[in-house]
Amino acid sequence: MEILCPREIERGVMSLVKKTIGVAASVAVAFATFVAPAQAAPVGCDGDLKLVFQGALTGPAAQTGIGEYNGFKLAVLQYNEKRGSSPKVEPGFIDTQADPAQSPALALATVNDQCVIGVVGGMYSGETRAALPIYLKAAVPVISPSATNATLPTVGGDVFHRVVANDDVQGPALAKLAGNQPNAKVFIVDDQTTYGKDLSTTVKKTLAKAKQVGSDSVTEGTTNFSSVVAKVKKSGANTVFYGGYYPEAAKFVKQLRDNAATKNVKFIAGDGVLDNEYIKLAKKNAEGTSMTAPYIPMERADKKLTAIYKKEFGVAPAVYTLETYNAAGFFLAAVKAGKTDRLAILDYINKTSYKGVGQTLKFDAKGEPATKVMNEFIVKNGKIEYVGAIK
Amino acid sequence: MDFSIVVSEFASLFLDGIVVGAIYALVALGYTLVYGVLRLINFAHSEIFMLGTFACLGVTMLLGYTGYEEPIGIGLFLVTFILITVVAAVASGSAAMLLEVVAYRRLRRKGANRLSSLISAIGASFFLVELFRLLTDSKDWDFPRLLDKNSLFEVSSAYVTADKLVVLIGAFGLMFALDRIIQGTRLGRGIRAVSQDEKTAVLMGVDVDKVIAFTFLLGGVLAGVASAFYMLFYEATKFNVGFLLGISAFTAAVLGGIGNIRGALAGSFALGLIQQFSSAILGYNWRDVVTFLILVLVLLFKPTGLFGEAIQRARV
Numbered sequence: 001m002e003i004l005c006p007r008e009i010e011r012g013v014m015s016l017v018k019k020t021i022g023v024a025a026s027v028a029v030a031f032a033t034f035v036a037p038a039q040a041a042p043v044g045c046d047g048d049l050k051l052v053f054q055g056a057l058t059g060p061a062a063q064t065g066i067g068e069y070n071g072f073k074l075a076v077l078q079y080n081e082k083r084g085s086s087p088k089v090e091p092g093f094i095d096t097q098a099d100p101a102q103s104p105a106l107a108l109a110t111v112n113d114q115c116v117i118g119v120v121g122g123m124y125s126g127e128t129r130a131a132l133p134i135y136l137k138a139a140v141p142v143i144s145p146s147a148t149n150a151t152l153p154t155v156g157g158d159v160f161h162r163v164v165a166n167d168d169v170q171g172p173a174l175a176k177l178a179g180n181q182p183n184a185k186v187f188i189v190d191d192q193t194t195y196g197k198d199l200s201t202t203v204k205k206t207l208a209k210a211k212q213v214g215s216d217s218v219t220e221g222t223t224n225f226s227s228v229v230a231k232v233k234k235s236g237a238n239t240v241f242y243g244g245y246y247p248e249a250a251k252f253v254k255q256l257r258d259n260a261a262t263k264n265v266k267f268i269a270g271d272g273v274l275d276n277e278y279i280k281l282a283k284k285n286a287e288g289t290s291m292t293a294p295y296i297p298m299e300r301a302d303k304k305l306t307a308i309y310k311k312e313f314g315v316a317p318a319v320y321t322l323e324t325y326n327a328a329g330f331f332l333a334a335v336k337a338g339k340t341d342r343l344a345i346l347d348y349i350n351k352t353s354y355k356g357v358g359q360t361l362k363f364d365a366k367g368e369p370a371t372k373v374m375n376e377f378i379v380k381n382g383k384i385e386y387v388g389a390i391k
Numbered sequence: 392m393d394f395s396i397v398v399s400e401f402a403s404l405f406l407d408g409i410v411v412g413a414i415y416a417l418v419a420l421g422y423t424l425v426y427g428v429l430r431l432i433n434f435a436h437s438e439i440f441m442l443g444t445f446a447c448l449g450v451t452m453l454l455g456y457t458g459y460e461e462p463i464g465i466g467l468f469l470v471t472f473i474l475i476t477v478v479a480a481v482a483s484g485s486a487a488m489l490l491e492v493v494a495y496r497r498l499r500r501k502g503a504n505r506l507s508s509l510i511s512a513i514g515a516s517f518f519l520v521e522l523f524r525l526l527t528d529s530k531d532w533d534f535p536r537l538l539d540k541n542s543l544f545e546v547s548s549a550y551v552t553a554d555k556l557v558v559l560i561g562a563f564g565l566m567f568a569l570d571r572i573i574q575g576t577r578l579g580r581g582i583r584a585v586s587q588d589e590k591t592a593v594l595m596g597v598d599v600d601k602v603i604a605f606t607f608l609l610g611g612v613l614a615g616v617a618s619a620f621y622m623l624f625y626e627a628t629k630f631n632v633g634f635l636l637g638i639s640a641f642t643a644a645v646l647g648g649i650g651n652i653r654g655a656l657a658g659s660f661a662l663g664l665i666q667q668f669s670s671a672i673l674g675y676n677w678r679d680v681v682t683f684l685i686l687v688l689v690l691l692f693k694p695t696g697l698f699g700e701a702i703q704r705a706r707v
Binding site (some may be wrong): 060218222228232234258259283 | 666
């Protein structure tokens with residue numbers, strides 16, 4: 001009997017495994033690229049059609065992700081109840097944890113399932129960007145409810161669409177909001193993250209120079225804002241813009257309010273601060289904070305739908321729940337119109353529009369929404385309230 | 392660059408720098424005390440501080456403060472805050488002693504080299520951070536407002552508030568008490584003896600294990616009190632709060648001359664002021680660039696720190 005040394009066995013097995021994976025992957029890619037676009041009806045699908053949600057159902061971003069997924073599920077559920085003779089659609093999901101490292105593999109498995117007619121998602125820009133080349137290759141139409149990075153259309157080609165306005169729209173809207181304050185003297189602070197810095201740069205570019213009285217940069221994790229507060233005080237600003245996320249914003253606004261000279265400044269921030277945790281951390285100091293975000297609260301758009309949602313899931317709708325509901329609605333409208341394969345659905349989405357709840361979805365050549373809405377929100381009595389669109 | 396702010400806001404920047412420096416000082420003392428007796432950087436010390444902040448938070452939660460109510464009266468504040476401080480000091484002090492037993496004592500008895508202890512310290516630090524990340528859901532936690540932060544009186548551009556006074560008075564009181572303990576008690580003499588020459592100290596009948604345990608206890612208690620001051624001043628914590636503050640406190644200890652108690656105090660106040668003024672003049676994002684540039688320059692030209700002797704022969 002021949003005795004193999006364990007390491008040799010291991011090596012042999014590993015190379016076999018690697019080869020198999022390599023072959024399987026290339027077959028899968030070839031299959032996806034070759035078969036999918038060529039077919040007229042979902043060949044190789046012997047079950048119900050599938051619509052897939054991509055986002056975080058676990059991990060740190062899960063709260064927003066579950067809110068989106070619920071909106072998605074509700075749309076599919078309602079469709080299946082009233083579909084008549086249209087084909088049944090099964091709601092699927094891929095849980096990427098909003099992690100760009102995880103989304104490509106999951107996306108590949110999704111496109112290889114020939115029953116999948118489209119993807120609602122991804123939820124954040126990073127995971128979406130990583131998965132888009134795979135969707136593009138397999139011609140799977142994608143509608144993201146909440147990925148806002150401005151460069152996504154360059155990666156996603158004609159399969160990518162999104163419901164909300166991108167980050168290039170938010171900066172000027174914030175500048176408008178700040179500049180519209182009576183006798184505005186704006187002090188601009190950013191947290192040096194990609195998000196915060198980009199946003200502040202746009203605000204600095206679009207806000208009239210005469211209205212800018214100073215600026216500073218902090219870091220994520222800053223606790224001591226006293227030198228920034230001293231600068232705000234010296235600048236005589238009556239408005240402070242913060243480009244960053246809510247944990248630091250809460251500390252900053254608290255320290256501004258604690259200083260007799262700066263306690264009445266108007267605090268303005270982007271959607272990174274639009275989170276109930278912000279109010280929990282800053283408490284009364286959060287009152288009056290104005291924020292921008294491209295989303296519409298479901299409560300605002302349709303009270304009846306909100307009640308149905310609450311009954312179904314036992315919680316209130318979250319950020320981007322309505323956008324996800326409508327994105328799924330567009331796909332389902334395509335199925336109802338008799339489109340059942342990826343290319344036909346893609347064509348339908350690219351060429352028609354869909355009247356959803358509280359918003360009409362129509363995409364331009366880049367997949368960006370035809371009407372770019374940026375809404376203002378304000379903290380009032382410990383709650384985030386919708387003010388209206390910034391025009 | 393804006394130097395005019397130094398003129399117009401000097402007093403307010405100075406006051407905040409001193410308050411931050413006082414908190415650094417209490418933590419820096421822990422680093423320097425342990426270094427004095429063991430020639431070891433206790434990298435887990437920052438986590439002892441972090442643990443203290445959560446102990447503070449736990450007390451207010453048990454007392455039912457949610458943070459939305461008005462600040463409490465001065466009498467009730469004193470009682471509450473003393474309770475918080477004591478609990479934090481006990482929690483941090485006992486954690487520090489436990490750390491010494493678990494992470495260092497055995498290694499020391501086995502005669503392991505200092506590198507092993509250093510790795511053990513880093514391991515303990517990571518263990519505590521990750522444990523608290525899980526326990527606290529990696530969230531930011533806010534601390535209720537106990538003391539009204541309206542200005543009591545003004546000195547030039549500085550608003551002097553009650554919380555800053557509490558931190559300053561408390562920290563200076565504690566520093567004085569520590570000085571008395573080191574200079575005037577039997578255990579303090581033991582600490583000085585061990586840090587000068589451990590072998591001779593043993594020959595003179597000093598119980599080294601006891602002295603080392605006591606040193607960790609002292610450092611832990613100081614970090615616990617610092618955490619109470621920190622929570623009063625910043626009103627927020629997170630599982631990684633120790634890392635951010637620990638690096639600054641450690642820097643302060645090195646700046647002053649590690650192993651030297653008065654050096655640690657001077658280094659802490661210097662660091663607090665440097666950070667405050669550099670971030671006002673150059674922008675907050677330059678704060679750490681300036682801080683560490685100064686540290687490097689000091690060590691380059693005076694490797695022992697501002698007040699230290701040669702690092703290898705440091706004295707308490």
